[in-house]
Amino acid sequence: MKRKNYISWDEYFMGVSKLSGMRSKDPSTQVGACIVSEDNKILSMGYNGFPAGCSDDEFPWEREGDIYDTKYAYVTHSELNAILNYRGGSLEGAKIYVSLFPCNECAKAIIQSGIRTIVYDSDKYADTPTTRASKRMLDAAGVRYYQYQRTGRKVELEM
Numbered sequence: 001m002k003r004k005n006y007i008s009w010d011e012y013f014m015g016v017s018k019l020s021g022m023r024s025k026d027p028s029t030q031v032g033a034c035i036v037s038e039d040n041k042i043l044s045m046g047y048n049g050f051p052a053g054c055s056d057d058e059f060p061w062e063r064e065g066d067i068y069d070t071k072y073a074y075v076t077h078s079e080l081n082a083i084l085n086y087r088g089g090s091l092e093g094a095k096i097y098v099s100l101f102p103c104n105e106c107a108k109a110i111i112q113s114g115i116r117t118i119v120y121d122s123d124k125y126a127d128t129p130t131t132r133a134s135k136r137m138l139d140a141a142g143v144r145y146y147q148y149q150r151t152g153r154k155v156e157l158e159m
C-alpha cells in the first residue's frame with residue numbers, strides 16, 4: 001500500500017519557493033518564487049537579489065533614505081528573476097508559487113509572460129498602492145490568484 005503522508009503539490013511547490021527565498025541576502029524580507037508548468041513540472045526558480053555583477057557587499061540593503069542609497073533602486077524581485085531565469089521558451093499557461101504577493105511591476109511581467117495562476121503565501125503589503133495596482137491588473141488580465149492554505153506541516157532538512 002502506498003504511503004499516505006506525502007506532501008501535496010501546493011506544499012511541494014510552496015516549499016521549493018521558500019527554500020529558494022532562503023538564498024536571499026535581503027535582511028528584512030526574503031522572497032522565493034517557483035514557476036511550474038500546467039502538468040506540475042518545475043520550470044524555473046528565483047529569489048530577490050541584486051543583478052549579476054552588483055555585489056551584495058557593495059550595493060545598499062537599506063530601506064530608507066534617498067532611493068539611490070536604498071535596495072529598492074537595485075533589487076530584482078524573486079518573480080522577475082524566476083521569469084528571467086527561464087531558458088525554455090514560453091511560460092504560457094504556467095503557475096507561479098511565490099512567498100509574497102507580487103508587486104505591480106512583477107504583475108506586469110507575470111501577465112506578459114503568459115503565467116495564468118499565482119499561488120502566494122504572505123500578503124503583508126495588501127494595503128499598499130502597489131499591491132492594489134497589482135491586483136487591479138491581474139483581475140483585468142484574468143490571471144487567477146489564490147492564497148496558499150498553510151497545513152501546519154513542519155519540513156525539516158538535515159544538511
Ligand SMILES: Nc1ccn([C@H]2C[C@H](O)[C@@H](COP(=O)(O)O)O2)c(=O)n1
Binds near residue numbers: 029031049075078100
Ligand atoms: N513580491 C515581491 C515583493 C517584494 N520583493 C522583494 C523586494 C525587496 O527585496 C523585498 C521587500 O523588502 P521590504 O520592503 O519588505 O524591506 O522583497 C520580491 O522579491 N517580491
Ligand SMILES: [Zn+2]
Binds near residue numbers: 077078103104106107
Ligand atoms: Zn515585484
